[in-house]
Amino acid sequence: MALLSVHNLSVAIGSVSPLDGIGFTLEKGEVLGLVGESGSGKSLTATTVMGLLPRLGGRVTQGAIHFDGHDLTQLPERAYRRLRGRRIALISQNPMTSLDPILPIGPQVEQPARLHLGLSESAARDRAIGLMEQLRIPEAATVYRQYPHQLSGGMKQRIVIAMALMADPDLIIADEPTTALDVTIQAQIVQILADLVADRGLALLLITHDMGVVAQICDRVTVLYAGRVAESAPVRAIFAAPQHPYTRALIGCIPQENQPRGSLRGIPGTVPGVKDYPSGCRFHPRCAIAGPICQTEVPPRLLSERAEIACWKPGEMPHV
Ligand SMILES: Nc1ncnc2c1ncn2[C@@H]1O[C@H](COP(=O)(O)OP(=O)(O)O)[C@@H](O)[C@H]1O
Ligand SMILES: [Mg+2]
Structure with missing residues (x-):
């Protein structure tokens, strides 16, 4: 059984719903990358797993978070306090937090x-x-x-x-732990985290917007976009054959070695705010291959044993 398994999790804060039916699993000794641009819902996922959502005035409206057999969404705050920092530890982007x-x-x-x-x-x-x-x-x-x-x-x-x-702890959640650091130090910290997983058999949920870091240490990847899972897959499959246009776009953002400095290819447009999520597939306004159905219907979640994809046109390449 997975150490951490998030199933169909939705979160509301006041009148907004920043997470909508997300899910992923993480085994002992494994590194799962949770990726997506800023505003995708990565930090809120960490906050929710840590049981800190009430402090933001938020609540879980649907789904479950199984950790070592217990559903954390049902855990009283007193029990959460024994878990937090003991069995699950959080490393945040800014060490001064x-x-x-x-x-x-x-x-x-x-x-x-x-x-x-x-x-x-x-x-x-x-x-x-x-x-x-x-x-x-x-x-x-x-x-x-x-x-x-x-x-x-x-x-x-x-x-x-x-x-x-x-x-x-059994599980470490690291929320963009290297973002504030320069590139050489980043690589050292990522290597330290990788060694810890290998030496201690702990599980690492590594939140990052950097697909280069994902390639360096993750076993599997879950790609979030606007509060939903776009795609989940083993890291090799993600890089060899990304199925979701958003995953492909993120991979396209990794700077190439022969690329002139400063010419980083971004994805046109921005992640919509939580009040402005579009209908249908939330990525459709930025997607090169979106068709009429993508604008109106939420894509089905295509599940296989180790992978998940939510797209009307999985694997289809844009015309260039
Ligand atoms: N306390 C909050 N109240 C309302 N909306 C929030 C709150 N925190 C985050 N959000 C919204 O939820 C979405 C996801 O945020 P976040 O999890 O911080 O994204 P990421 O970590 O991927 O950059 C964003 O649209 C953000 O504005
Ligand atoms: Mg964040």
Whole structure:
């Protein structure tokens, strides 16, 4: 059975419905990439799995989130607090959402192990420094006593990863963990995450808008567009034969090596706001092959054992 399985999940915040029947599964030891442009619903998916939707004034209106056999949508907040940071940890785009600027690094990293595992001060300290060393933070014992502002962005993100690992979680959700970092540091952090999955057998839900990162470490990919799943498939299949025009467009955005700098090919148009979702297939106004039915009818979800696609013209190529 999958460690995490999201099924037909819809979310409402006030009068808007930013997630509409999304689903995906994630096994132990696997990296699932959740991809899509800004505004697709990636962060809200993370927020919902973490049980933090009520803090945004949102609620689950349909579907289920099975984690290790339990439906998290039915979990009382008290039980969620035991799960969050213990069995499921979140790493966000900006390390400063997790770090307190006025406290030294050490006690912050230790906190999840003190809280969830009941470790003593000295045991937590040893564990924290050990993890920091494993994440190749130079002079970990010194960094332990420093304050966040004394560290670079890449080091701060390593600290946040150490913090996420402190209580030995089964699942890490990383929401664009490298977006704020420069390219070399990005690659290092992505490699650290990949090593953690391989060494510890944990599951990683990696949220990114970068198909290059997906190619680097993901086993499978779920592509979100405007609050719905466009396509899910193993990473090799996604790159070898993308079925959804949106997936193809995202892959087309990966900068090529021989491409002049600054000539990044974007996808024309933008993701609509949640109040302006079009009828039919929500991608149709930007789709090169959309036909009349795409404008009016929601595409069926075509399911196979490992893949899912929601398109009226799967696999069809645009005329060039
Ligand atoms: N608290 C909120 N209230 C209302 N709408 C929201 C809220 N948070 C996000 N949204 C909307 O939900 C959609 C998805 O947002 P988000 O999950 O942040 O996208 P992504 O992480 O893929 O960029 C967007 O249209 C966004 O405006
Ligand atoms: Mg986001």
